[in-house]
Amino acid sequence: MPPRRYSLPRVAPASEICLELQDHSSVRRSATRFFELPKDRYSTGKAGTLVEQFINLNRPLTTLLDVRLDRTYDGNDVELIISSGSAVGAIPLVSPSTAKYDYGLVIQPRFPWPGLGPMLGEMGWRITPSLLKLPLLHRSERRVPPWVLSSIILVRLSALLNSLTRKFELVNEDRSSPRGRIDWGQYARRSLPAGRFLSLPCTYPELEEDRLIKGAIRYTVERHLRSLETQKENGAFVWQLIELAQRLLIKVQLAPVYVPTPNLLQTWMRRPMRSNNFVDGLQAIEWTVEERGLAGLSDLQGLPWRMSMDEFFEAWVETVFASVARSTGAQIKTGRQSQTTRPIEWQPSYLGSQKSLKPDIWLEWESTTLIVDAKYKRHWEELSRHSWSQVEEELRERHRNDLFQVLAYANLAQTPNVIACLVYPCTAETWQDLKAGERLVHKASFSAGTRAVHLWLTAVPMSANADLVAREMSESVRKVLAA
Numbered sequence: 373m374p375p376r377r378y379s380l381p382r383v384a385p386a387s388e389i390c391l392e393l394q395d396h397s398s399v400r401r402s403a404t405r406f407f408e409l410p411k412d413r414y415s416t417g418k419a420g421t422l423v424e425q426f427i428n429l430n431r432p433l434t435t436l437l438d439v440r441l442d443r444t445y446d447g448n449d450v451e452l453i454i455s456s457g458s459a460v461g462a463i464p465l466v467s468p469s470t471a472k473y474d475y476g477l478v479i480q481p482r483f484p485w486p487g488l489g490p491m492l493g494e495m496g497w498r499i500t501p502s503l504l505k506l507p508l509l510h511r512s513e514r515r516v517p518p519w520v521l522s523s524i525i526l527v528r529l530s531a532l533l534n535s536l537t538r539k540f541e542l543v544n545e546d547r548s549s550p551r552g553r554i555d556w557g558q559y560a561r562r563s564l565p566a567g568r569f570l571s572l573p574c575t576y577p578e579l580e581e582d583r584l585i586k587g588a589i590r591y592t593v594e595r596h597l598r599s600l601e602t603q604k605e606n607g608a609f610v611w612q613l614i615e616l617a618q619r620l621l622i623k624v625q626l627a628p629v630y631v632p633t634p635n636l637l638q639t640w641m642r643r644p645m646r647s648n649n650f651v652d653g654l655q656a657i658e659w660t661v662e663e664r665g666l667a668g669l670s671d672l673q674g675l676p677w678r679m680s681m682d683e684f685f686e687a688w689v690e691t692v693f694a695s696v697a698r699s700t701g702a703q704i705k706t707g708r709q710s711q712t713t714r715p716i717e718w719q720p721s722y723l724g725s726q727k728s729l730k731p732d733i734w735l736e737w738e739s740t741t742l743i744v745d746a747k748y749k750r751h752w753e754e755l756s757r758h759s760w761s762q763v764e765e766e767l768r769e770r771h772r773n774d775l776f777q778v779l780a781y782a783n784l785a786q787t788p789n790v791i792a793c794l795v796y797p798c799t800a801e802t803w804q805d806l807k808a809g810e811r812l813v814h815k816a817s818f819s820a821g822t823r824a825v826h827l828w829l830t831a832v833p834m835s836a837n838a839d840l841v842a843r844e845m846s847e848s849v850r851k852v853l854a855a
Contacts, residue, residue, distance in 0.1 A: 390476040391454055392467075394645060395681055396750050397482070398455040403443070406452060407469075419450040425468035426452070433463050434741070436504060436678060437479050458798055460750050461501065461678035464509050476509040481681060483797065483834035486606065488684075490836030491842050492523065493609025495691050498708075499684045500524050503655070504676040508664070519603050519610055521675075522596040525656040526616050529589050532653025533623055536582060543578045552576025585640065586623075587630025589653075590714075592660040593620045594629070685748035685834075686732050689795050692832055693733050693744055695842035700849055702742070704736040714784050731781040740853055741785035744793045745778040775827070782825055789852060790820075793828040803833035803841070826852060 393399045403419035404411065420443070427441045434441055438457030443450055460481045464473035481488060492499065500523050546563075548570045555573040563571045597617040602608050632640075637658050641651065664675050690706055697704040705711035712731045733744035749770070774794055782792040798806075806812045814829040828848070832841050 389474065390462075390478050392478045392480065393454060394455055394480050394482040395456050395460050398453060400444075401452045401454070402719060403450040403452050414676075416445075416450060420445070422468050423452050425449055426465075427467045428458050429468060429471075433465060433506070433655045437461050437463055437477065439477065439479065458682045459678055459680050461504070461676070462509055462674065462704065463504065463676045463678075464507050473507045473509075483799070485520070487800070487835045489517065489519065489835065490607045490609045491684075491688055493607070494801065494836050494838055495613045495687050497523060497527060497612075499679070499687045500527055501677045501679040503659075504678055506676040509674045509676060517603065517606065518599050519606065519613060521659075522600055522617075523614055524677075525592065525596055526613060526620065526659060528649075528652045528656040529592060529620055530616070531649040532656070533586075533589065533620065535647050535649040535653070536585065541576055544573070544575050546571045547574045548572070573687060584630050584632070584636075586627035588632045588657050589631045590621065590624040590627055591631055591777075592657045593617050593624070595660050597621070609836075631655065636656075637661075642696050655794065682748045685797055686746045688834075688838075689744060689746040690733055691838045692841050693742075696846050696849060697735050699842065699846045700735075700737070700853070702737050705731045705734040705736075724773060729781060729784060729841060731778075731784070735849075736787065737853060739786045739787055740789040740791065742777065742791040742793060742849065743785065744795055745774070746795045747774055748797055749774075779825075779827070785823075788822065789824050789826070789855075791826045791828055791852060792828060792847075795830075796831045797834050798831035800833040800835040803831060806831065807844060812844055 391399070391401065403409075403423045404415050407416045407419065407422050409418055409422075423443045427443065429440065434623055436459075438459040440455045440457075442453040442455070443449070444453060454477070456479050456599075460478060460479045462478045465475035465477055466472065467474035503519060503524065550572055552573045553575045555575065558573045559571075563569065563573070597614065600610055600614050602615065604614075637654060659675060686708070692706065694704055696702070707713070707730045710730075712734045714729045716726055716728055731743045732746045733742075735742040735744070778792040778794050782790045803812070812830055816827040818825055818827075830845070
């Protein structure tokens with residue numbers, strides 16, 4: 373008998389329209405429950421087909437958040453497996469039955485936002501979430517603090533103000549001395565009868581930036597300033613954002629507050645010779661006017677967004693080791709500024725794969741070089757919790773690759789002493805326990821010709837106070853320099 377054919381039913385959006393997990397983790401969801409399929413003899417086949425279509429339709433979207441979707445069958449039900457990487461954020465997902473953005477995916481940082489905020493402030497806001505050009509999600513995140521969106525918008529408005537071009541505009545003003553064209557009719561009707569003989573209504577060209585855009589910027593900044601004033605208890609970094617907002621207000625204080633209409637915003641967007649900073653700044657104004665928040669798990673529509681935790685952690689480690697460099701007199705170079713890039717020359721060049729080596733951080737003294745590679749992974753947690761033999765083979769292989777990479781970087785140094793340092797994240801509590809037990813740095817050493825190579829494994833806490841962490845690291849460095 374030929375297999376029975378059936379058509380896929382129209383699936384109503386599930387109650388769990390947003391999938392949620394932390395970075396570097398995975399979750400499983402029953403496909404039958406997720407798509408709310410009726411339980412019958414054909415539900416497993418329907419679920420398998422829907423999951424396969426769901427994965428294929430959303431692969432370009434999930435790639436944006438470093439997420440992998442898979443499916444499995446345990447003999448009773450088809451399961452959707454969601455595995456996250458090093459990115460956090462929120463994106464809409466396409467329904468396989470409606471071809472619309474009925475679902476969403478939210479990746480939360482495994483280190484909570486209250487700890488990340490002070491770190492952003494201490495790093496000087498070098499890394500902030502970026503907004504994605506995707507449709508809105510059906511839900512807006514309440515657990516992502518409002519200051520996160522404020523930080524994005526204020527940075528964009530600062531760049532917008534710096535990119536505004538000056539042009540001549542006609543200004544209408546009552547002046548005590550003549551300038552430009554005087555409206556004598558208005559003078560006779562308004563000024564003379566009131567006895568204001570020196571109030572001359574003048575119209576004249578003035579070279580200045582667009583008043584309406586500056587008025588819209590003022591409106592946006594004031595809205596976010598009022599919001600930030602209610603979040604001061606979150607920490608000193610909020611005060612830094614308030615200070616940034618106040619500096620922006622000073623630049624636009626002469627422009628009257630102006631709320632642009634959607635049509636006017638689109639007109640501004642179509643201006644010729646517009647820069648990326650100009651477009652990004654107008655988008656920030658639009659989001660504020662429309663009262664949009666970052667997407668996630670509450671009941672309002674939200675903006676799709678993304679932040680690379682690899683870049684975040686690398687910037688944090690750079691902040692820590694910049695403090696180490698200051699306290700020990702080292703010269704520092706960073707991969708972020710392309711100061712550490714060393715090209716690899718292949719013969720012939722078109723057959724090469726890896727084109728260069730680029731350590732994250734490079735500190736150099738007269739006799740010693742410290743090369744740092746920041747890895748936002750769970751390796752430190754796993755290695756601290758289990759012995760090497762108990763760690764899964766896949767994790768061990770990844771850790772070996774990290775070691776080989778940082779040792780390859782060590783080959784670039786010319787000094788007699790070389791320190792190759794792998795840095796992983798940890799919680800503030802774990803770091804304090806390691807400090808109390810004098811186990812902050814795991815060390816090994818070996819000789820390579822005439823050079824002494826020191827291999828360090830360490831962790832830095834995902835919480836503010838870079839100078840405190842740097843002091844402990846500086847002590848380890850001084851012992852090598854004094855040897």
